[in-house]
Amino acid sequence: AQSVAQPEDQVNVAEGNPLTVKCTYSVSGNPYLFWYVQYPNRGLQFLLKYITGDNLVKGSYGFEAEFNKSQTSFHLKKPSALVSDSALYFCAVSFTGGGNKLTFGTGTQLKVEL
C-alpha cells in the first residue's frame, strides 16, 4: 500500500527567506507525485507534479519540488517566501494501476511572517 509522510505539522519562515516543506513517500512501482495547497475555507489547488523526466519540477506561484528516488522524497521549495504563501500544503502520491486514487500526507501548515 502506498503512503505519504509529511514530518512537520508546521513550518515557520520569515518573508524573503527560502522555504522547504518536506515529503517522503512509499509506493510500489513508479510514483506520480503531487503538491496541493489549501487556503482557509477553500478546496485544494494544484501546485505541481512529478511524472517522469527532470527531477526538478516547477509549478505555480514560484514553487518547485525535487524528486529524489534514492531518498523517496519530493520536498517542496521556494527561493523567497511571501506572507501570502501561508496556507496548508499537502503532498500526494498515485501510481500506475492505482486508478489515479491519491494518497495524501497529513499536511503541513506553512506560516510566513514579516
Add this chain to the structure above:
Amino acid sequence: GAGVSQSPSNKVTEKGKDVELRCDPISGHTALYWYRQSLGQGLEFLIYFQGNSAPDKSGLPSDRFSAERTGGSVSTLTIQRTQQEDSAVYLCASSSTTQAQVGQYFGAGTRLSVL
C-alpha cells in the same frame, strides 16, 4: 461552470439523520472522486467513478456511506444515520481520465457538522 462545484457548502444535521452532498464536476471530465478531510485523519479517499465502469468503493468507511453518479456527470454522496464522527469536510474532485499522472481538480468542499 469552470470548476468543480459542491453543494451545500455547509450542512448541519442531527445525529441519526440522512444527508446528501452534491458534486458537479468539470464539464467533460470522465473521472470523479470523493475524499474526506477530518481532524486527525487528514485526507482520505472514499470512492471514485470512471465512465460506465463499476465505481471503486474501497475507501468508504461503512455501509452507511454510498454514492451515485447519474448520467456520467453529477454525483451525490449519501450518508445514512449520521454519526458525530462523520463530521468532516467532504471534497469532490474530477479529472479528464483515470491515468495516474493526470492531476485532479477539487471543489471547495461541503463542511458537514453532525450534532
